[in-house]
Amino acid sequence: MGSMLYSQALLALFLVVSLFLPLSLQQKPQQEEEEVRAEQILFNNVSSSLLRGRGLSNGCNLFQGKWVVDASYPLYQSSGCPFIDPEFDCQKYGRPDQEYLKFSWKPDSCGLPRFDGMEFLRRWRGKKIMFVGDSLSLNQWESLSCMVHASVPNAKTTFAKKDLLSSVTFEVERIMSFH
Numbered sequence: 001m002g003s004m005l006y007s008q009a010l011l012a013l014f015l016v017v018s019l020f021l022p023l024s025l026q027q028k029p030q031q032e033e034e035e036v037r038a039e040q041i042l043f044n045n046v047s048s049s050l051l052r053g054r055g056l057s058n059g060c061n062l063f064q065g066k067w068v069v070d071a072s073y074p075l076y077q078s079s080g081c082p083f084i085d086p087e088f089d090c091q092k093y094g095r096p097d098q099e100y101l102k103f104s105w106k107p108d109s110c111g112l113p114r115f116d117g118m119e120f121l122r123r124w125r126g127k128k129i130m131f132v133g134d135s136l137s138l139n140q141w142e143s144l145s146c147m148v149h150a151s152v153p154n155a156k157t158t159f160a161k162k163d164l165l166s167s168v169t170f171e172v173e174r175i176m177s178f179h
Contacts, residue, residue, distance in 0.1 A: 060110035067103045074101040075115055076150035083145040083159060083168060085138070117151020121172055141166070 078089045086092060105112065131141040145168050149157065156171040 060107060062107050062112075064109065065105055065107035068106045069099075069102050070104040071102065072114075073104055076146040078146070081142075081146035081149055082157075083149065083166075084142050088135075088139060088142065115147050115151075117148045118172070120148060121152070121170060 078084050078091050091098070129144075131137040148170060149155075152170060152172050158167075158169040158171075160167050
């Protein structure tokens, strides 16, 4: 009698799980799709706002495009940038080509303005930027620091590095910084 009751309880549990599992699986992708749509709407609103602020037309899709060779690149020389960790300086370690440095992203539906370090500092005056992540985030931080440095080479800079945390401050006219 006890084993029969146990079997019935297991069967009932199986039926309940088999009824609700497909429902929960169906709702999860829909919920994820809604979250992705919300993130896309938020990103599109933010990127549209930024693009309008830079005088770019509405409807610019930054994700559709291609990499093109731009003879005016690179925006900085790695050997002249004090913020690049030596192990990430490909030229220092003898990479023979430099063509990889001349690529820029070209969206299909609009043009992107060239990076302007002074304008960047003006817009970010009094604010801080933090990159969190792995070595790719570190490369982005170093690259941004180097692009700003190349734009204002005579600016007084303060560079501090403690363990895994680095910060750089650029002083131009007034103190402007990003971390």
